[in-house]
Amino acid sequence: xxxxxxxxxxxxxxxxxxxxxxxxxxxxxxxxxxxxxxxxxxxxxxxxxxxxxxxxxxxxxxxxxxxxxxxxxxxxxxxxxxxxxxxxxxxxxxxxxxxxxxxxxxxxxxxxxxxxxxxxxxxxxxxxxxxxxxxxxxxxxxxxxxxxxxxxxxxxxxxxxxxxxxxxxxxxxxxxxxxxxxxxxxxxxxxxxxxxxxxxxxxxxxxxxxxxxxxxxxxxxxxxxxxxxxxxxxxxxxxxxxxxxxxxxxxxxxxxxxxxxxxxxxxxxxxxxxxxxxxxxxxxxxxxxxxxxxxxxxxxxxxxxxxx
Amino acid sequence: xxxxxxxxxxxxxxxxxxxxxxxxxxxxxxxxxxxxxxxxxxxxxxxxxxxxxxxxxxxxxxxxxxxxxxxxxxxxxxxxxxxxxxxxxxxxxxxxxxxxxxxxxxxxxxxxxxxxxxxxxxxxxxxxxxxxxxxxxxxxxxxxxxxxxxxxxxxxxxxxxxxxxxxxxxxxxxxxxxxxxxxxxxxxxxxxxxxxxxxxxxxxxxxxxxxxxxxxxxxxxxxxxxxxxxxxxxxxxxxxxxxxxxxxxxxxxxxxxxxxxxxxxxxxxxxxxxxxxxxxxxxxxxxxxxxxxxxxxxxxxxxx
Numbered sequence: 001x002x003x004x005x006x007x008x009x010x011x012x013x014x015x016x017x018x019x020x021x022x023x024x025x026x027x028x029x030x031x032x033x034x035x036x037x038x039x040x041x042x043x044x045x046x047x048x049x050x051x052x053x054x055x056x057x058x059x060x061x062x063x064x065x066x067x068x069x070x071x072x073x074x075x076x077x078x079x080x081x082x083x084x085x086x087x088x089x090x091x092x093x094x095x096x097x098x099x100x101x102x103x104x105x106x107x108x109x110x111x112x113x114x115x116x117x118x119x120x121x122x123x124x125x126x127x128x129x130x131x132x133x134x135x136x137x138x139x140x141x142x143x144x145x146x147x148x149x150x151x152x153x154x155x156x157x158x159x160x161x162x163x164x165x166x167x168x169x170x171x172x173x174x175x176x177x178x179x180x181x182x183x184x185x186x187x188x189x190x191x192x193x194x195x196x197x198x199x200x201x202x203x204x205x206x207x208x209x210x211x212x213x214x215x216x217x218x219x220x221x222x223x224x225x226x227x228x229x230x231x232x233x234x235x236x237x238x239x240x241x242x243x244x245x246x247x248x249x250x251x252x253x254x255x256x257x258x259x260x261x262x263x264x265x266x267x268x269x270x271x272x273x274x275x276x277x278x279x280x281x282x283x284x285x286x287x288x289x290x291x292x293x294x295x296x297x298x299x300x301x302x303x304x305x306x307x308x
Numbered sequence: 309x310x311x312x313x314x315x316x317x318x319x320x321x322x323x324x325x326x327x328x329x330x331x332x333x334x335x336x337x338x339x340x341x342x343x344x345x346x347x348x349x350x351x352x353x354x355x356x357x358x359x360x361x362x363x364x365x366x367x368x369x370x371x372x373x374x375x376x377x378x379x380x381x382x383x384x385x386x387x388x389x390x391x392x393x394x395x396x397x398x399x400x401x402x403x404x405x406x407x408x409x410x411x412x413x414x415x416x417x418x419x420x421x422x423x424x425x426x427x428x429x430x431x432x433x434x435x436x437x438x439x440x441x442x443x444x445x446x447x448x449x450x451x452x453x454x455x456x457x458x459x460x461x462x463x464x465x466x467x468x469x470x471x472x473x474x475x476x477x478x479x480x481x482x483x484x485x486x487x488x489x490x491x492x493x494x495x496x497x498x499x500x501x502x503x504x505x506x507x508x509x510x511x512x513x514x515x516x517x518x519x520x521x522x523x524x525x526x527x528x529x530x531x532x533x534x535x536x537x538x539x540x541x542x543x544x545x546x547x548x549x550x551x552x553x554x555x556x557x558x559x560x561x562x563x564x565x566x567x568x569x570x571x572x573x574x575x576x577x578x579x580x581x582x583x584x585x586x587x588x589x590x591x592x593x594x595x596x597x598x599x600x601x602x603x604x605x606x607x608x609x610x611x612x
Contacts, residue, residue, distance in 0.1 A: 147586070
């Protein structure tokens with residue numbers, strides 16, 4: 001970053017002059033070392049919970065309870081992952097299918113399509129009520145979720161949607177203010193000439209959106225897709241309220257149920273290793289996606305991050 | 309964007325068409341806004357004035373729910389106290405810890421993106437997994453922290469099973485998962501104008517003085533923003549206390565959202581739950597306005 005800075009007349013030094021006159025080299029070195037020590041200690045303590053999750057998943061019962069704690073499981077029981085996932089009373093394969101097919105996927109498709117349509121109306125069309133409606137749209141970000149939760153439940157109950165995923169999926173098809181805002185900002189950066197040229201060729205607005213705007217907006221669409229999918233994948237409260245039938249549960253409810261079954265009244269055999277194994281499997285796709293798509297995450301966070 | 313200048317009263321056929329076209333594109337949001345925001349907000353005013361168990365039709369009872377909450381309900385008072393205690397600590401501590409982490413990362417460091425990943429990842433771990441892992445870590449009998457203490461012959465710490473330590477433990481877990489805020493701060497810190505920092509160096513400022521008098525003021529709008537969202541989120545915290553302590557021990561972590569949930573879905577007092585929701589809305593709005601008003605002097609807006 002320093003090399004991009006414009007050196008002012010005062011800061012530019014004669015070649016060979018000492019970098020900093022007032023700070024002795026030794027003090028600077030100590031400060032550097034102290035910084036790394038603090039960083040490494042902090043990083044280690046931030047990592048500890050997830051490290052403990054993964055290593056505990058590999059342990060057997062004596063290892064889990066041993067004092068002093070076992071930091072490197074030996075022998076490592078890799079079969080725990082498979083057994084915890086399939087061999088228990090709970091069918092996590094079913095919960096995985098539910099999470100993806102009933103919840104995350106339909107939510108994501110709906111959120112991307114509807115938010116893109118709305119954002120196009122706010123970004124690329126000229127009409128009188130546009131700016132007024134857009135500012136109302138931004139204001140809806142401020143409404144706390146817990147304020148509308150109960151009346152919405154009453155509404156969905158009347159519609160007969162309780163015990164289905166409809167209350168969680170259908171609203172996603174009506175656009176999300178965060179995504180609309182983000183896509184609008186992105187659409188605004190696309191040159192108007194591209195749309196104008198297409199209009200002269202007789203293209204309608206919808207085909208401009210799908211043939212020109214969306215193909216140019218892949219980074220923004222990736223953020224929407226990623227975040228909506230992750231929110232649904234991680235969601236616990238929504239399914240807690242609306243999805244009570246066990247064969248419809250998502251993974252998050254399965255994990256909580258596994259805990260209540262194996263740890264509530266007495267501790268079952270391999271309770272902790274299995275619970276940590278399932279937790280690891282559910283977390284792993286997110287962490288892998290993060291490392292594959294760091295930029296998408298970071299960009300999305302700066303726009304929607306405080307919501308999650 | 310250029311907005312075409314048109315006289316307000318004239319609506320040519322073309323304008324009507326472009327108006328309708330615009331509305332057509334945003335109609336998913338518009339319908340959703342009416343269905344998922346306006347209607348629930350308004351209908352919950354009505355429900356908050358009724359006794360409603362969702363099975364039988366609602367019975368209009370006037371302000372009884374509000375009266376009960378403010379005068380007769382001891383749990384409500386306890387819940388308010390708990391929530392204020394939690395929010396009052398978790399929002400500032402979460403913001404400060406995220407800011408300090410970002411400041412630490414905002415210098416030339418070997419392996420910077422790795423450190424950033426380590427501090428960020430807890431924020432995207434599913435809340436259920438966070439709850440399971442910390443429940444295990446902080447367990448009095450089997451948790452690694454207490455096992456280590458016992459191994460060293462020290463007294464164990466009942467993190468989640470003592471009324472005094474439950475809220476601080478939840479705050480600790482909250483701070484662990486502040487990676488999103490840290491990423492936002494990191495982006496802000498990278499936008500601090502180099503020229504200002506250089507000017508301060510020329511004036512003889514040391515690293516701390518530059519941090520205190522240049523970096524923090526420049527970042528202050530974002531700090532305030534993080535603080536406000538921290539407060540709003542804190543008032544609504546549910547999943548972690550629900551999964552970690554279920555409101556206990558001895559109701560120490562019975563927070564607003566948990567009490568609202570119980571009223572709606574355990575006691576089936578939907579009317580009272582709606583009253584609670586509206587009170588929460590008012591609290592959040594008042595808190596946000598107060599925060600913006602009271603911090604106005606400390607926040608620096610470049611260009612303002």
